[in-house]
Amino acid sequence: MGKLLRTLLFGLIGAGIIHISVVLLVPHYSDRNAWSRISAYGNDWQFHTVTGETKPGTARLAFDPLFQAAACRFDITDLPAHITGVGTLPYWSISVYNRQGENIYSINDRTAIADQLDLVVATPLQMIELNKSKPLSAENSVLIEADMDEGFVVIRSFVPDESWSEQVASFLKNANCSPLL
Amino acid sequence: MLRNVFLALVALVIAVGGGTMSAWYAVNRFDGFGALAIGQWTGHPDAGTPLSDPYAKARAAREGAFPLGSAEGLAFYAYDDDKGAALDRRCTYSLSGNSPNSRFWTLYAADRALLPLDPGSGRLPALHSRQILRGEHGTFVVTVSPHAQPENWLATSGSGRMTLVMTLYDTPVGSNSGLVDMTFPAVTRISCDG
DSSP states (O other), X not given: XXXXXXXXXXXXXXXXXXXXXXXXXXXXXXXXXXXHHHHHHOOSSSOEEOOSOOOTTSOOOXXXXXXXXXXXXXXXXXXXXXXXXXXXXXXXXXXXXXXXXOEEEEEETTTSGGGOEEEEEEOHHHHHHHHHSOOGGGTTOEEEEOOOSEEEEEEEEEOOSHHHHHHHHHHHHHOEEEEOO | OHHHHHHHHHHHHIIIIIHHHHHHHHHHHXXXXXXXXXXXXXXXXXXXXXXXXXXXXXXXXXXXXXXXXTTXXXXXXXXXXXXXXXXXXXXXXXXXXXXXXXXXXXXXXXOTTOOBOOOOTTSOSEEETTTOOOOTTSOEEEEEEXXXXXXXXXXXXXXXXXXXXXXXXSOSTXXXXXXXXXXXXXXXXXXXXX
16 A cells, blocks of 8 residues: 555656656747747748748647738847838837747837837847947937847737728838848 | 566656646646736736746747737737636627726637637628727727627627637736726626527
């Protein structure tokens, strides 16, 4: 009897250890996370339309039907990323994610400067340089310090009705994501 | 001797089987801790941020979603009506009351995996706060139904369980200032088909 109880106890402790290690390891080994979704859209340093449909094997994206979105992935090891967009829309917002898909910074049109989409994502080291001498092209940019190498941004925009669809699509299409020289 | 080997095997089976099953369940079904529940609505202000707990992180890594940032908005989900019964796509529900502070909100019906339902051709997939009709004190009533309804109608179709998703955009609700009026519309079942 005592042996049976000990067996059960060992089994449960083992189950606990496996449970914890699986849960902690999933984010590192998952091949269907946000980063692989973004990578499947196409090249880096370029905005791609975010769609709900994806290739088989990956989960469909749960997404507000009244929104359109575009995503751009980048690597800021060498140069900061400069994201710009021009247009007047009912609402837009942008989020910066790290490679693990964690949201590290977000702003919307009201919190941006003069309602314009213009931001620079830089590493702490690049930030020191930027604070010393800001390039003319990034004069009015919102500067975001992010301690990471690879990451991505997602711009979301509200489409209140069909008549806005074209304007929102062109805003997202013309949004620019490039290294800040 | 053989008995000991057998017991060791049993322990191993419990450990590996139980560990993987519970981990699978936690990753696929469990939303993580730190939920903000108001009435029938729950939201996860920490979801997708570096502050979220390991369960929420594991789940996010499997879904590959881009969660809304704190300056963007916060999604709230209703799985049950005010009697505690699961929401059904064949039933008609009324959402009445007011919404918390936000610049605007959207409302749509989704399945258990939170994918928006297709209500059929020519019907709006979602409603937003700038198009709905309101009563005299700013309150509103939205009828969620597979059949056409007067005033604010959110169309559904098909059968099975559903989730109502109300996303508040540009809202202070996620911050814990305590100054926000947390009123959410109550979800009440009116009738059911079949």
